[in-house]
Amino acid sequence: MTDLHPEKWDIEINAKGSLLDLKLKEVWHYRDLLVLLVRRDFISFYKQTILGPVWFFIQPVITILFYTLIFGNLAGIPVDGLPKPLFYLAGTIIWNYFADCLNKTSTVFKDNAGILGKVYFPRLIMPLSIVLSNLIRFAVQFLLFIILYIIFILKGEHIIPNIAALLLPLLIIMIASLGLGLGMIISAVTTKYRDIAFIVAFGVPLLMYATTVIYPLSVAQAKYPKYSWLIKFNPITAIIETFRYGFLGKGSFNWELLAYSIVSTIVILLTGIVIFNKVEKTFVDTV
Amino acid sequence: MSKAIKVENLSKAYQLGDFGTGTISRDLERFWARLRGKEDPFLKIGEVNDRTIKGESDVVWSLNDINFEVEQGDAVGIIGRNGAGKSTLLKILSRVTSPTTGSVKLKGRIASLLEVGTGFHPELSGRENIYLNGAILGMRKAEIKQKFDEIVSFSGVERYIDTPVKRYSSGMYVRLAFAVAAHLESEILIVDEVLAVGDAEFQKKCLGKMGQVSKSEGRTVLFVSHNMAAVKTLCNRGIVLANGQLIYENRQLEAVSFYQTNNNTRSTFEHHGDLSSAPGNENIRVLKFIIRPLTGDSISISTGVSFEMIFFNQKAGINLDATFELKNSDEIPVFHNGVLISTNNNSKTGLYTIKCTIPPNLLNAGNYSFKLIFGENQRYLLFGADDFIGFEVENESRGSNSALAPGVIHPKLDFNVSYQA
Numbered sequence: 001m002t003d004l005h006p007e008k009w010d011i012e013i014n015a016k017g018s019l020l021d022l023k024l025k026e027v028w029h030y031r032d033l034l035v036l037l038v039r040r041d042f043i044s045f046y047k048q049t050i051l052g053p054v055w056f057f058i059q060p061v062i063t064i065l066f067y068t069l070i071f072g073n074l075a076g077i078p079v080d081g082l083p084k085p086l087f088y089l090a091g092t093i094i095w096n097y098f099a100d101c102l103n104k105t106s107t108v109f110k111d112n113a114g115i116l117g118k119v120y121f122p123r124l125i126m127p128l129s130i131v132l133s134n135l136i137r138f139a140v141q142f143l144l145f146i147i148l149y150i151i152f153i154l155k156g157e158h159i160i161p162n163i164a165a166l167l168l169p170l171l172i173i174m175i176a177s178l179g180l181g182l183g184m185i186i187s188a189v190t191t192k193y194r195d196i197a198f199i200v201a202f203g204v205p206l207l208m209y210a211t212t213v214i215y216p217l218s219v220a221q222a223k224y225p226k227y228s229w230l231i232k233f234n235p236i237t238a239i240i241e242t243f244r245y246g247f248l249g250k251g252s253f254n255w256e257l258l259a260y261s262i263v264s265t266i267v268i269l270l271t272g273i274v275i276f277n278k279v280e281k282t283f284v285d286t287v
Numbered sequence: 288m289s290k291a292i293k294v295e296n297l298s299k300a301y302q303l304g305d306f307g308t309g310t311i312s313r314d315l316e317r318f319w320a321r322l323r324g325k326e327d328p329f330l331k332i333g334e335v336n337d338r339t340i341k342g343e344s345d346v347v348w349s350l351n352d353i354n355f356e357v358e359q360g361d362a363v364g365i366i367g368r369n370g371a372g373k374s375t376l377l378k379i380l381s382r383v384t385s386p387t388t389g390s391v392k393l394k395g396r397i398a399s400l401l402e403v404g405t406g407f408h409p410e411l412s413g414r415e416n417i418y419l420n421g422a423i424l425g426m427r428k429a430e431i432k433q434k435f436d437e438i439v440s441f442s443g444v445e446r447y448i449d450t451p452v453k454r455y456s457s458g459m460y461v462r463l464a465f466a467v468a469a470h471l472e473s474e475i476l477i478v479d480e481v482l483a484v485g486d487a488e489f490q491k492k493c494l495g496k497m498g499q500v501s502k503s504e505g506r507t508v509l510f511v512s513h514n515m516a517a518v519k520t521l522c523n524r525g526i527v528l529a530n531g532q533l534i535y536e537n538r539q540l541e542a543v544s545f546y547q548t549n550n551n552t553r554s555t556f557e558h559h560g561d562l563s564s565a566p567g568n569e570n571i572r573v574l575k576f577i578i579r580p581l582t583g584d585s586i587s588i589s590t591g592v593s594f595e596m597i598f599f600n601q602k603a604g605i606n607l608d609a610t611f612e613l614k615n616s617d618e619i620p621v622f623h624n625g626v627l628i629s630t631n632n633n634s635k636t637g638l639y640t641i642k643c644t645i646p647p648n649l650l651n652a653g654n655y656s657f658k659l660i661f662g663e664n665q666r667y668l669l670f671g672a673d674d675f676i677g678f679e680v681e682n683e684s685r686g687s688n689s690a691l692a693p694g695v696i697h698p699k700l701d702f703n704v705s706y707q708a
Contacts, residue, residue: 119406
């Protein structure tokens with residue numbers, strides 16, 4: 001029987017959906033949820049702690065303290081003549097933002113199976129809330145960076161920021177997109193094959209050493225001219241180098257490297273979205 | 288009246304067994320088949336989902352070609368045994384998972400309560416959780432703000448509203464959670480058996496709220512429940528699912544009675560044909576098993592149950608005994624009682640009839656199944672059958688409370704109340 005008057009339906013549930021349809025309109029409708037989830041993460045992070053949000057500071061402070069002692073003084077890895085804490089902090093806060101986004105996004109389906117298995121809302125909200133929660137952390141740590149920065153300038157260190165510092169918003173978007181994109185790819189695979197979760201667990205800390213967090217790109221290029229392409233190949237390297245160049249005045253910044261990083265970020269993000277969209281519809285059955 | 292929901296050729300396949308070893312190669316095989324435009328080699332259409340029978344493939348069709356329409360303002364009860372596909376249907380309708388084939392079309396906003404308190408964070412206060420939970424269910428912040436007082440007073444936890452919910456009792460937790468969900472504004476409301484929580488008073492409140500939603504506010508409600516009394520009072524239509532297929536659709540009273548008479552747990556069994564094909568073995572053949580109420584047409588709490596079994600004994604000259612074990616739907620044995628049929632090694636070959644009654648006001652409402660055990664010298668098993676036959680005890684409303692009382696049994700007790708000033 002065919003309908004004489006085709007009726008208008010608001011929602012259609014089918015077996016397959018469009019791969020690139022992000023349902024941004026729906027995401028926009030659920031923007032309050034996004035805000036509340038970010039708030040939840042932020043508040044539950046320091047509930048029942050004495051120091052509260054100060055913990056956001058403590059972690060990077062102790063990290064750079066150890067980096068300065070071990071990589072800077074004990075191993076003596078040169079840092080382009082910059083103040084060591086500042087050099088490490090610049091790399092660490094960017095790396096942390098990336099790693100946190102990646103780690104959390106890669107287990108988003110598993111961690112939230114309880115909610116996602118019972119209620120529908122645009123699934124993209126979950127990874128987005130992770131990226132935003134971590135952005136708050138990043139902002140707090142960036143504040144720490146600025147404080148340290150001013151201290152060193154007042155101490156008379158010769159640090160000159162330049163125009164490339166204005167690229168910061170772009171850099172932040174790039175890190176978030178990279179973390180989100182890679183995380184979504186991994187999350188999609190881990191719903192079925194948990195093996196990948198193990199690889200991520202030990203792979204991400206190792207990947208840090210293939211990124212210019214504790215050494216400048218120039219040193220790597222000088223020492224291993226043959227293999228430094230591996231480090232350059234890593235899109236996060238360009239982000240960290242640009243950040244250091246912009247704020248500290250030293251770093252291997254060039255537009256080609258940044259352009260490469262932008263392109264690979266876009267490719268990773270798009271791949272992540274496609275895979276995520278494909279999996280989000282039925283992950284409940286396999287997770 | 289216009290349609291609110293239209294379900295067309297809806298099917299959903301699940302893979303049985305474990306994921307892990309072998310899945311990569313299987314996934315690649317599937318991918319290769321799809322690439323060539325061929326049918327998925329692991330989805331064999333047409334196999335009936337019956338969990339008691341071992342199927343050929345390890346893919347099971349939890350829903351199989353479901354078609355139905357729901358008018359706006361209808362309250363539809365979805366009934367069926369465990370594993371009939373009810374929850375899968377609700378999951379698809381609430382867009383938690385997507386169908387394997389077919390489509391669902393919906394008009395208006397949809398709110399689903401597959402569980403209460405989804406997304407509640409233990410560290411957050413009741414107030415914060417109301418906002419969070421409301422947003423998860425699709426409400427805007429302004430909307431929640433506007434209904435906040437109403438939600439809090441419905442839940443009855445005003446005093447604890449700024450306490451982290453991890454300090455709540457489980458009852459308070461559920462009350463708050465249901466209160467949020469009950470104040471959702473949507474054209475379609477999907478409810479799974481969330482009403483099986485909370486105390487009787489709160490259950491009544493929930494049922495009342497649901498009735499109000501469908502009757503006075505004209506919203507469409509889909510309600511999954513094993514509580515036939517609730518389906519009868521809350522719904523005006525009923526759908527019966529069995530083994531993933533829609534087997535009956537009508538007004539709710541007809542649907543409930545259809546379900547109760549055709550409930551797959553047979554409550555009468557009579558063997559016709561060869562003795563050797565009757566259930567049993569070379570020792571015992573069961574020929575007839577009839578379960579009926581002591582009074583009236585259907586078994587309910589106050590009617591009591593009588594059962595009668597006729598079997599053919601092929602082992603003469605032994606001490607024969609028969610034991611009946613009654614289990615409820617939670618697989619909890621309610622009793623395990625036996626009868627000595629012969630005590631002086633004098634059993635005879637031939638037909639035996641055992642009759643027995645379960646007194647009224649003993650069994651609680653629910654589904655029951657009998658396990659049969661035939662023994663020799665109360666020691667050696669001659670023949671045993673799990674889930675040989677089943678029956679349902681209907682719930683009865685006591686006063687204004689129609690909800691199912693908890694407990695394995697539901698005896699009628701004589702209370703003696705005295706008062707001293």
